[in-house]
Amino acid sequence: MSDTLEKQGTVEKTKEMAGQLAVVNEILERNGNDPSRLIPILQQAQEAFKYLSKEVISYVATSLGLPVTRVYGVATFYAYFSLEPKGKHIIRICDGTACHVKKSHGLLDRLNERLGLNSDKLTTDDMMFTLEQVCCLGACGLAPVMVVDEVVHGRSTPDHVDEVINKILEDEKNAAAQ
Amino acid sequence: MSDKKTLTVNGKTVEFDNERNLLEVIRNAGINLPTFCYHSELSIYGACRLCLVQVTTGDRPPVVMAACSTAPAPGMVIQTETKEIRNMRKIAVELLLANHTVDCPTCARSNSCSLQKIAEQLGVTKVRFSKRTQIDPIDTSSPSLDRDPNKCILCGDCVRVCREVQGIGAIDFAYRGSKAKVVPAFGGDLGKVECVNCGQCAAVCPTGAIVPKQDGYKVLDALYDKSKTVVVQVAPAVRVALGEYFGAKPGENVAGKLVAALKLMGFKHVYDTTFTADMTIFEEATELIERISKGGTMPMFTSCCPGWIKYVETYYPEFLPNVSSCRSPQAMFGSVAAETLPQQLGVDYKDMFVVSIMPCTAKKFEAQLPKFRRDGRPEVDVVVTTSEIAQMIDSYGIDFNNLEPMAFDMPLGLSTGGGVIFGASGGVMEAALRYAVEKLTGEPLASVDFKEVRGMAPRKEATLNVAGMELRIAVVHGLANAKALLEDLKAGRVKYDFIEVMACPGGCISGGGQPHGVTNKLRVIRQQGLYAADKANQLQKSQENYMVDLCYKEHIGGGPGSHKAHEILHTAYQDRSQVADAKLFLHKGDAAAKFPVTVTVCTKDAEAPAALLGMLAEHIKGRDYAGRCDLAAAYTAADQAAGTVCVTVGDSFLGRTNFSGAGDAAGFKTITDAIDQWFAQN
Numbered sequence: 001m002s003d004t005l006e007k008q009g010t011v012e013k014t015k016e017m018a019g020q021l022a023v024v025n026e027i028l029e030r031n032g033n034d035p036s037r038l039i040p041i042l043q044q045a046q047e048a049f050k051y052l053s054k055e056v057i058s059y060v061a062t063s064l065g066l067p068v069t070r071v072y073g074v075a076t077f078y079a080y081f082s083l084e085p086k087g088k089h090i091i092r093i094c095d096g097t098a099c100h101v102k103k104s105h106g107l108l109d110r111l112n113e114r115l116g117l118n119s120d121k122l123t124t125d126d127m128m129f130t131l132e133q134v135c136c137l138g139a140c141g142l143a144p145v146m147v148v149d150e151v152v153h154g155r156s157t158p159d160h161v162d163e164v165i166n167k168i169l170e171d172e173k174n175a176a177a178q
Numbered sequence: 179m180s181d182k183k184t185l186t187v188n189g190k191t192v193e194f195d196n197e198r199n200l201l202e203v204i205r206n207a208g209i210n211l212p213t214f215c216y217h218s219e220l221s222i223y224g225a226c227r228l229c230l231v232q233v234t235t236g237d238r239p240p241v242v243m244a245a246c247s248t249a250p251a252p253g254m255v256i257q258t259e260t261k262e263i264r265n266m267r268k269i270a271v272e273l274l275l276a277n278h279t280v281d282c283p284t285c286a287r288s289n290s291c292s293l294q295k296i297a298e299q300l301g302v303t304k305v306r307f308s309k310r311t312q313i314d315p316i317d318t319s320s321p322s323l324d325r326d327p328n329k330c331i332l333c334g335d336c337v338r339v340c341r342e343v344q345g346i347g348a349i350d351f352a353y354r355g356s357k358a359k360v361v362p363a364f365g366g367d368l369g370k371v372e373c374v375n376c377g378q379c380a381a382v383c384p385t386g387a388i389v390p391k392q393d394g395y396k397v398l399d400a401l402y403d404k405s406k407t408v409v410v411q412v413a414p415a416v417r418v419a420l421g422e423y424f425g426a427k428p429g430e431n432v433a434g435k436l437v438a439a440l441k442l443m444g445f446k447h448v449y450d451t452t453f454t455a456d457m458t459i460f461e462e463a464t465e466l467i468e469r470i471s472k473g474g475t476m477p478m479f480t481s482c483c484p485g486w487i488k489y490v491e492t493y494y495p496e497f498l499p500n501v502s503s504c505r506s507p508q509a510m511f512g513s514v515a516a517e518t519l520p521q522q523l524g525v526d527y528k529d530m531f532v533v534s535i536m537p538c539t540a541k542k543f544e545a546q547l548p549k550f551r552r553d554g555r556p557e558v559d560v561v562v563t564t565s566e567i568a569q570m571i572d573s574y575g576i577d578f579n580n581l582e583p584m585a586f587d588m589p590l591g592l593s594t595g596g597g598v599i600f601g602a603s604g605g606v607m608e609a610a611l612r613y614a615v616e617k618l619t620g621e622p623l624a625s626v627d628f629k630e631v632r633g634m635a636p637r638k639e640a641t642l643n644v645a646g647m648e649l650r651i652a653v654v655h656g657l658a659n660a661k662a663l664l665e666d667l668k669a670g671r672v673k674y675d676f677i678e679v680m681a682c683p684g685g686c687i688s689g690g691g692q693p694h695g696v697t698n699k700l701r702v703i704r705q706q707g708l709y710a711a712d713k714a715n716q717l718q719k720s721q722e723n724y725m726v727d728l729c730y731k732e733h734i735g736g737g738p739g740s741h742k743a744h745e746i747l748h749t750a751y752q753d754r755s756q757v758a759d760a761k762l763f764l765h766k767g768d769a770a771a772k773f774p775v776t777v778t779v780c781t782k783d784a785e786a787p788a789a790l791l792g793m794l795a796e797h798i799k800g801r802d803y804a805g806r807c808d809l810a811a812a813y814t815a816a817d818q819a820a821g822t823v824c825v826t827v828g829d830s831f832l833g834r835t836n837f838s839g840a841g842d843a844a845g846f847k848t849i850t851d852a853i854d855q856w857f858a859q860n
Contacts, residue, residue, distance in 0.1 A: 010764050011792035014811050017762045018784035021813050025781055028815070054364060055813070058760035059781075063815040067347030067372065068363035068758050076352040 021059050023048050028063055035064045038074055042081060051082040079134075087123045087130035089168055094145040096136030104144035108133060110158035114165055128172070129165075185254040194250050198222075201229050201245040209258050212267065212296045214384045215333035216246045219683070219698065220342055223334050227270050228296065232257040242266070264300070271297050276307035278385070279328040285386040286324075290694040292384035293331060314359070319369030321546050322539040322690075323380055323388055330360055330387040336379035343683060345658035346489070348373040360387075363758070372492055372758055374657070376485035376681040377539030377690015390539045390691050394570050396560045400531040401444045407525045408533060409447040410440055411511045411590070414455060415537040415601030415686035416564045418707030422693045423568035424578040428700055429707035434583020436535075439571045441584060445533070447523070450586040452593030454510040455600040455609070458482060459720035460730070460738040461747050462504045462606075463613040466676055468739065470647075475499045477650075477667070477674045480606050482506045484544035485681030487751065489657050494664050495753040503748040507600065508534055508541050509550050512557030513746040514590065518733050527553065534561040537601070537689035540681065548860070549749055563691025589725040595626075595712030596720035602705040603655035603685035604631035604638060607678040611642070611651070612719045618645045626718045632709070634684055634698060637663060639674075655680040753834075756826060759812035764791060765798070767805045773828035773860065774808040775853060780818045787811070787823050789840040790849070797850050803857040825849055827856045 027044045031037040038060075045056050052075050061071040075081045093099075093108050108131075112118055115129050123130045139145045142154025148164055182193050185203065192207040199222065204211055214226035224247040233248065234240040234255040242263060245256075257263075274293060282288055317325040334351065337360060341347040348371050352361050362371040380388045400406050417433035426432060437448045466478050481487060481502040490497055505513070512532060520527045534541060538561075544550065545558040562570070571578055585591065596612050599605030608628045616623050630640040631653045638653040652674045654660045660679045666672040682689050684701035687708065712718060720726070735742030756776050766772070775794060779787040791811055798804050818824065821838045835852075837845035 007792040007796040010795040010809070011788045013762065013764055014779060014788040014791050015784050017760075017811065018779055018781045018788065018813065021760065021781040021815075025815060055760035055762065058363070058758060059813055059815070062758050062760070067341070067350065069350035069352070069361065069371070070341075070347055072361075072363050072365075073350040073352045077354045 017055065020049070021055070024056060024059055024063070028060070033064060035066050038064065038066070038071065039078075042071070042075060046081060051085050053085075054083075057083075084123065085127065087127050089128060089149050090130045090132065091149075092132045092134045092137065092147040094135075094137045094139070094143070094147075095133050096140060096143075098140035098143040099136075099145055102143040106158050107144055107146055107156055107161050110161045111165075114162065129168075183250075183252045185250060185252060185256060187256045188258055197250060199246050200231065200233070200243075200248045200250050200254075200256065203250045204231065204245055204256065204258060211245060211258060212299065213246065214292060214296070214331060215335060217335060217339070217382055220335065220338040220382075222247050223338065226331070226333050228267050230263050230266055232260055232263060268300050268302055271300055271302050272305045272307060274331045275302070275305045277310045278331065279313070279326065285329070286389040286392055287383075287386035287694075291386060317362075317368050318391070319367030320373060320375065320391070320543075321369065322375035322391055322542045323368060323373075323377060324391050325368055325388050326386060327359055327361075328387075329385045331385055332358060332360065333384060334360070335382040335384065336360065336388055339378045339382045343656050343658055344374070344376060344378060344489075344681070345661040346372055346374065349379065370757075374485045374488040374492070374681060375540035375543040375690075376657070378682060380539065380690050381688070381692070381694065381696060390563045390565065391542055392566060393542065393560050393562055394566045397533050397562055397570070400533070400559070403531075405529055406531045407446050407523060407529055408444065408531045409449060409515065409519065409523075410445045410533040410535060411449045411451045411454075411508070411515075411558075412436060412440075412535045412586075413451040413508065413537055413541075413601065413686065414598045414605075414708060415689060415692070415704070416535050416567075417711070418601070418687060418704045419537065419692045420564050420568055423565070423572075426579065429703040429710075431707055431711050432578075433711075434585070435578060435581040436567075437584040437586055438581040439574075439576050439578055442576055442581075443571070443574055447519075447587045448584075449511070449515075449590035450593045450597075451507050451511055451534070451536075452597035452600070453590045453723070453726065454507040454514060455482075455597035455606075456594050456720035456723040457510055457514070457726050457729070457747065458504055458507050458600075458606075459596055459609045459613045460726060461510075461743060462502050463610045463617065464738040465502055465504065466610065466614055467617060470675070478502055478676055480610075480678045481749075482600065482606055483540070483680050483682075483686075484538070485540040486657065486660065486679040488540070488543070488754065489660065489681065490664075490679075491751055491754040492757055493661070493755070495755045497664060498751045498753070501751060503744075503750065505550075505747055505749045506541075506544060507597075508536065508558060508561075509544060509749065510747050511590070512545070512550060513552070514729065514733075516552050516557050517746060518590075518729065531560075532558050534558050535564065535567045536561050537564050537686045537692045538682075539563065539690040541691075563689075565691060565693055568693065589729065592723060592725040593715070593717075594720050594723045595715040595718035597723070598711045598715065599708050601686040602632070602708045603680050603683075604628075604633070604653045604678065605685065605708065606680075607631045607651060607653050607676070609720050610676070610678075613721050614649075615642070615644050616719070616721065618647070620645075623719070631678070632705070634702060649676065650674045651676045651678075653678045655685055656683045657681050753824065753826060756812040756824070759814055762811045762813070763808055764811060765795060765807070765809035767807045769805040772806055772808050773857075774810050774826075776810045776812050776826045778818065778824035779811045779813050781813055781815055782817065786821075786837060786839045787818075790823055790825075790837055790846070793840070793846055794850070794853075797853075801854070801857070806857065823849075825852075827853055828860060 031041050057071050061068040095104050137145050146153045146156045187207045194203045197203045212228045215223045224244050229245040231245045232240045233243050314327040362368050400408050417431050421430045421432040440448045479501045481504050542561045545561045596609030611628050612626050631638050636659045642649045654663050687704035688696045688701050730737050777787050822834045823837045
């Protein structure tokens with residue numbers, strides 16, 4: 001336990017978090033420290049950190065003079081906000097009516113199996129992939145639709161899913177080798 | 179007559195004026211529509227859908243609407259009861275019951291539950307939906323309140339009372355749809371957030387989802403233990419509300435019967451918190467006069483209400499020097515009992531057991547604070563609420579209504595009217611004025627009534643001319659009103675000398691531990707009960723309490739303001755402003771019981787506090803308490819006074835200490851000395 005009690009490490013960790021929250025300061029200022037702009041503030045914070053940590057939620061709340069529960073309530077209400085860190089690659093499977101009828105579940109099952117995920121566990125342990133099911137991506141003509149890192153893959157199949165994953169893994173491997 | 183607005187309710191013509199919704203109009207017409215989520219003093223929510231009515235306007239077809247969120251309009255034709263509406267109400271209740279842990283006989287709200295009552299009223303005899311299977315854990319982390327999410331019907335009453343009436347928002351809705359729930363921040367423990375323990379959430383909760391912590395069994399254990407001498411104090415507000423449980427008229431003073439009942443239960447001596455309320459006046463008015471004459475920190479705030487104290491500690495620590503250092507009457511009783519009773523009753527202190535009967539859930543929190551402990555145990559061993567003691571009296575089979583009244587035991591049972599009115603908003607102020615005005619002018623008061631501080635107005639103000647001096651006073655109740663006053667003070671919009679704050683609307687008479695179903699009307703009736711008790715007392719000024727005088731002479735250094743009085747009747751406050759801050763734990767101890775050392779870090783200038791945390795890490799490493807110690811940074815955007823840092827240890831505030839940076843050895847030593855000393859004592 002006492003190994004955490006290092007002088008220099010403590011100073012650095014304290015400052016690192018202060019630096020992260022200083023990013024929130026900028027976001028707050030950009031929004032005029034206006035509590036009625038809570039949602040845009042949270043959106044911008046999520047953009048900056050990929051998710052909303054407990055610290056960011058508390059900090060936004062105390063800075064705006066709002067109860068922490070209020071901000072927590074807003075952050076948990078909207079599916080857009082994530083309170084968990086997300087993986088490097090984000091895969092969204094559409095389960096809107098059209099995609100559902102076109103067997104989007106087949107894509108989801110394959111991905112869950114391939115990545116060892118399930119409905120409670122959305123991110124791989126190595127923080128490489130996050131798998132999300134979304135209600136409609138507005139591309140019903142291409143059903144079933146999968147979006148990987150903002151790239152739309154229409155009329156996808158389980159085998160195609162495998163190819164996409166293989167490609168990402170290979171790229172990651174090459175990048176690591178360099 | 180012709181300009182009166184009318185509409186029709188169930189065929190009857192009803193006049194209306196400025197009612198804020200149809201529900202109020204219909205209730206005024208004598209139809210008591212069922213509701214869960216409607217409280218006249220809270221904003222309109224429209225969630226429970228029980229106040230549905232059929233509304234016909236002009237020649238449009240009838241529509242079913244929620245009466246609480248529909249504005250009345252002339253000519254509306256209202257039908258409160260149709261087959262369709264009854265079925266809708268029943269389905270709503272059935273769905274709630276399917277989601278509810280129905281353990282009525284063992285629930286603390288068994289006899290005062292709106293869900294139970296409305297289900298019965300509507301004739302819901304079976305629930306056609308399958309039960310929810312997921313059971314969430316019960317939150318027992320708070321010393322004042324227990325939260326059972328499985329009994330929550332999502333009416334939001336607690337959320338709105340906490341935010342709107344108390345200005346806090348310690349609980350709120352999280353998630354959505356079928357996953358929605360009411361939780362403290364991050365779904366965590368109520369005992370660890372900004373909650374001030376006032377219990378107004380429990381007072382408005384229609385079910386048993388938030389209830390005052392039930393501590394009655396501890397009292398029973400002490401009563402059964404023959405080696406214990408169990409003594410009890412009864413707060414002023416209890417006597418005008420307890421009777422409601424036994425069907426007495428609201429506001430009736432049942433103190434005498436309560437004393438008799440407690441004696442039957444086996445309490446050895448029954449004392450009156452009003453005695454130490456009088457003593458509070460001696461101390462607090464003396465403190466006020468001293469602050470005025472010696473140029474102390476002004477204005478001065480009262481300190482009787484532990485909900486208010488935790489509020490100011492959390493949100494406005496800069497005002498802590500303005501708060502009277504007097505303990506609350508409950509805590510004063512604890513120390514006076516410990517000082518005087520063992521000798522007087524001929525018992526060992528360790529065999530004495532002190533119980534409090536309070537209208538208040540925050541008093542449960544106060545009693546367990548480390549600063550109110552003596553010889554390793556709390557000076558007040560257990561606090562039970564009015565509702566709890568009512569239930570306990572009932573459990574003994576005592577026929578309360580037919581008891582012959584008895585008097586409180588002496589000497590800690592003698593009281594004046596000044597002490598009794600502590601239970602109503604404005605009462606502490608009035609009692610203090612009765613004392614202070616007489617002291618300042620040196621002449622007996624012609625009239626003891628200061629009616630300008632009574633009643634339910636959100637802020638009561640007056641300027642008195644006392645001995646050629648202007649004394650500006652203010653009284654607020656409900657913490658949102660206190661917040662508005664503090665903001666006005668900060669902005670220089672108002673100037674006062676003496677301010678009374680009570681956390682609960684109307685004062686202690688509507689505390690979180692009082693019998694349920696409080697309305698503003700009932701608040702006024704309970705207040706009137708206390709003012710009647712004041713009038714009926716031969717002694718109306720606290721300074722006339724000769725037993726308090728005697729107690730000072732024999733035990734407390736001769737008089738108010740003495741050294742001994744400061745030792746046992748006063749207290750110090752702590753800065754809790756870090757509670758909601760974003761925290762980073764830099765070190766976690768490995769012992770079972772740990773205390774955090776927390777340093778506030780301003781994100782705009784982290785240099786000095788970061789250096790301090792580094793130095794503290796090194797310092798703690800070599801200490802024997804390293805395992806019992808967490809080290810944390812609390813981040814804030816608020817600017818910190820230059821060259822100072824805010825450090826807390828456990829529940830104690832080391833103060834805003836001078837520390838300018840890594841080279842400040844002297845500042846660092848002051849801080850580490852305080853921390854070392856704290857851990858040596860805890």
